[in-house]
Amino acid sequence: MAGQRASVLRELGLGPLWRLRSRAAQEEQVADEAGSVVAAPAPACAEVPPRAMAPAPRTPEAVAAPRRESPIPRPAPQAPPATPPAEARPAVDPQRATRIATLDWEELEAEIRACRACRLCEKRRQAVPGVGDRRADWLFVGEGPGAEEDQRGEPFVGAAGKLLDNMLGAIGLKRGENVYIANAVKCRPPHNRTPEADEIAACLPFLERQIALLQPRLMIALGRPAAQALLDTEVKIGASRGRLFEHAGVPVVVTYHPAYLLRNQNDKAKAWEDLCYARRQMKAHGTGAADG
Numbered sequence: 001m002a003g004q005r006a007s008v009l010r011e012l013g014l015g016p017l018w019r020l021r022s023r024a025a026q027e028e029q030v031a032d033e034a035g036s037v038v039a040a041p042a043p044a045c046a047e048v049p050p051r052a053m054a055p056a057p058r059t060p061e062a063v064a065a066p067r068r069e070s071p072i073p074r075p076a077p078q079a080p081p082a083t084p085p086a087e088a089r090p091a092v093d094p095q096r097a098t099r100i101a102t103l104d105w106e107e108l109e110a111e112i113r114a115c116r117a118c119r120l121c122e123k124r125r126q127a128v129p130g131v132g133d134r135r136a137d138w139l140f141v142g143e144g145p146g147a148e149e150d151q152r153g154e155p156f157v158g159a160a161g162k163l164l165d166n167m168l169g170a171i172g173l174k175r176g177e178n179v180y181i182a183n184a185v186k187c188r189p190p191h192n193r194t195p196e197a198d199e200i201a202a203c204l205p206f207l208e209r210q211i212a213l214l215q216p217r218l219m220i221a222l223g224r225p226a227a228q229a230l231l232d233t234e235v236k237i238g239a240s241r242g243r244l245f246e247h248a249g250v251p252v253v254v255t256y257h258p259a260y261l262l263r264n265q266n267d268k269a270k271a272w273e274d275l276c277y278a279r280r281q282m283k284a285h286g287t288g289a290a291d292g
Helices: 002-011 023-028 060-064 094-100 105-114 147-152 159-170 197-214 224-231 258-263 265-285
Strands: 138-142 179-183 218-222 244-247 250-255
Touching (some): 218 265, 224 250
């Protein structure tokens, strides 16, 4: 049984786990390996991240340096920061938004695929509505489709998608099982640029309707555009981590986008902290949290 479990973990890209060493041990010596290796179906958040989420090993000099960051804060739920948005969100056509708010899942996805409300429709191959369990407790919201997503019609299927799957597996979740994945914009921005404010506004009624149909218990904003779409304010990921926000009565946790983590490996540890924080919040707000 243990061998089969280890095989499943390898297939998911989770691999063996590293045990957490004491802080004193980290400061006094550099281990040849990242700790003793264990296999577990769903790692507890007290451990360091699975190897698939771990950054590159640090050098002896880096380990010897004093830690500059304090543990992730866990304050009480609070409102988004009062910082005004960099630019006002463009107005949404109220009649269009009202109509979209009445659609069921099939009608909504058909509307998304036929949408021509902004310029992103001009160069897309196809719109990407979303994917997953339509009764999920967890909603992950990304930025927008990339080239592979535009071709296949499903969010997070490229390299960033593989990392997202590893992130889900790290807290005992799996794509399509109690998880729904969507994007702030449903069409690929040309050259994978950041979506403009008016493009996010044009897609916002779609995201709002997905949230209303899902009624998730927790939302995780993956990256700045997704966080700004949900919170309607200027967001800095570093300042927003470890804080609980809210959208339409649903708790929101902010973390880095997987594509960013692929370019900035050392921030994977921070994303792991965010996932652990999200899992604690899920347990605090009701069922749906992974065991462990």
